[in-house]
Amino acid sequence: MDRSKVPLKAKEIKTGNIEPDVVRLGNSVPIYMIHAGSQPVIKIDLIFKAGSWWQSKPLVASTANAMLMEGTSGYSGEEIAEKIDYYGSYLNPYSDRDHAFISIYSLTKHLDIILPLLSEIIKTPSFPEKELQNYLERRKQAYMVEKTRVTSLAREKFSFALYGPNHPYGQQLTVSDFNNINREDLEEFHKKFYLSGNLSIIVSGRYNEKDLARKMEDLFGDADWQSGEMIEKVDPEKRASCNMRILIPKEDAVQSALRVGRELFNTTDPEYTGMLVLNNILGGHFGSRLMQNIREKKGYTYGIGSVMVSLRNSGFMAIVSEVGTGYWNAALKEISKELDKLRSKPVPRSELEITRSHMLGEVLRGFDGPFAWSESIKSLIEQDLDAGYYQRLSDTILNISPRQLHELAERYLSPSDMYEIIAGNTGKSG
Amino acid sequence: MIKFTRRVLDNGLKVIVHGDNSTPLAVVSLLYDVGSKDENEEKTGLVHLLEHLMFGGSLNIRSYDREVQKAGGENNAFTSNDITNYYIKLPAANLETGLWLESDRMLGLNFTKKGLEIQKSVVIEEYKQRYLNQPYGDTWLLLRPLAYKKHPYRWPVIGSDISHIENITLDEIRQFHNDYYCPSNAILSITGNIDEDHCLELAGKWFGTIEKRKSTVRSLPAKPTQKEARKLEVTRNVPYHEIIKSFHMSSRDHPDYFTADLISDLLAGGKSSRLYRKLVMDTKLFSNINSYITGDLDPGLFIIKGRLSEGVEMSRGQDEILNEIQAFISQPPGKKELDKVKNKLEATRQYTHSDILNKATDLSYYELMGDAAILNDEIEKYKNVNAYHISELARSIFDQANSSTLLYHSNQ
Structure with a gap:
């Protein structure tokens, strides 16, 4: 028996009929x-x-x-x-x-x-x-x-x-x-x-x-x-902050909470699924770049992740972490570096292949038993999506190219577009 | 009823398999019979730190996580005072990848000095995130040494002090892995969309070749009977006072365990429970209250924990909890009230076992207690508890001399 060889059978992870x-x-x-x-x-x-x-x-x-x-x-x-x-x-x-x-x-x-x-x-x-x-x-x-x-x-x-x-x-x-x-x-x-x-x-x-x-x-x-016509609220006033960095002082904190991100779009946008893949590479799982760099190489934090949130009338991405009080500045610099890296160099094929498998597994886990399955259907209802969404998502995961990801990164991951919120003992910094 | 097949390999590894084709996935769960209670009191936090290092690569596998991700899987682990449990959930067709991964890190780890230093730093951040940087976060850091004086449950899983974590050496970790991460000290459960026979074959293939090692014999100090009430008062930067009362109770495998579990549900296990109705909804002295048992393998704790409403004095809150305990002892539950908590326990178990991960970790855990089949018998044990058992046990547990009280004062 050769333990150095992976006994991997199913290369393609497929979700069966999930339509209720x-x-x-x-x-x-x-x-x-x-x-x-x-x-x-x-x-x-x-x-x-x-x-x-x-x-x-x-x-x-x-x-x-x-x-x-x-x-x-x-x-x-x-x-x-x-x-x-x-x-x-x-x-x-x-x-x-x-x-x-x-x-x-x-x-x-x-x-x-x-x-x-x-x-x-x-x-x-x-x-x-x-x-x-x-x-x-x-x-x-x-x-x-x-x-x-x-x-x-x-x-x-x-x-x-x-x-x-x-x-x-x-x-x-x-x-x-x-x-x-x-x-x-x-x-x-x-x-x-x-x-x-x-x-x-x-x-x-x-x-x-x-x-x-x-x-x-x-x-x-x-x-x-039954109700009459639902009247959608039209255009509430959106007023984004002019300050890109906001510090919230809390002197007795021994860690600082970080939130770095920007407004994007929701699942109805054709670029959403591609951004999900990009986000996954950046901070969507344990092997992601942020986790590997800021936790596994630097040890600044117990965990860091990046999420895409889709709302009915907007959407955003947010990088979220709690870091040791002395590390917040260094952590923000590393986050910027990781964003720039995705903008300057295409994602290597091998890394992309791992991301594809991981994400397909994630889609599949959405149908693991009755309760997970109902959560997945709930997401569709929340966003007015049809059951074909998970197929489209799987197609993007399988087919998106390094070049397409690179384009998305250039368009949406500029560090200068990101808000940086820091809550903690911000007087102390390493 | 959860049907399963059980086999013990020649090297002592126990294997339990359970097929469930209602999911496209499978779970590999590996329990090691080692927890923070097995640590030296001067070097606490070692078992949990070892759990972190288990993800740093093993003899034949450079990156554990990368391989899990290639297989479309998801993995994690947890350490308690009693056990360490690793698990992977992955597409059923990739089950063998999971067995390959878990068997290789049982065989041996690829320890590096650098990896150790980084993980120490990560664990110290975990310590801060969970215990120091949360309101009321240090409750268990304070309560354990108050309730336990001799037994190793007196320190928390993460370690009793950051300096302990800092001082752990690579050799100590290596020795611990060798002593405790051996086949005869582990229980492997595989659940999900699998063929049980094929699964047993694969388990034999990957784990059967691991050499038998002598496992360490455990000898823990018994918990001396507590003779007088203990109390600790602290003041913290939190908005409201909190009262945490703990009482010593039986171990997980004692018949009293089931009675105590029901008592905790009767007292404060939900919105219709006695303390919730009285102290939160009627008198509004508390903004929330709950009670639960720790469920440890060695004698554990019965906890009642309540946060006071704004402006309510600590002493008032304490008196009211004691009054309610007295009322409970003098007015044991009638049939309907008792049926209610039994029904709830039975139903909760069904919800829990709708997930193959819970089934896998439960099967291992019950096997550790003696026999995985206990999992299917336990409901009967709850059903056999009557009002007499309840009031007798309540009387003996809620003896003030048996209590340790943590008063968590607000400085605001």
């Missing part, structure tokens, strides 16, 4: 049905276009979402919690800039109890005053704790730098925002956005499709919670 069946309810709500998994469990994701993009003042979208659990026309918050726990389910409401989600995990055998509860939570929340005040107080405390973390400070300032104070993607919270929200705000938001015309559903796991479709039709398929 789509069933439409009477009111035309789409349900994406994924059948997979070894255990008798089911996950249901409800996705509303009801993220902070749509809110008229801070905190409304996320608070409306979280408060769904705290009481309905028929149940108190305590009763809801009791019921969900009793049947061993998990119900997680969460929201981001563009969407609000309600995800529920359940044993398939308890669907008859969990589904009607889910429907009630979505359709008739009561937003009780006492629970609301309690929630806001807890949320404010969590926010105050978050503000002591350098990563949170850098993340918030980064969005602010890219989009400015009047843009929904750039808004920063203040403590007073927690006092300026009332239950009428939530009711209004719920009435406008938690509607069937604004909803997509993903079901994944092991279940009987016909039976489930019938139950969903009964609970979610009726016409009287």
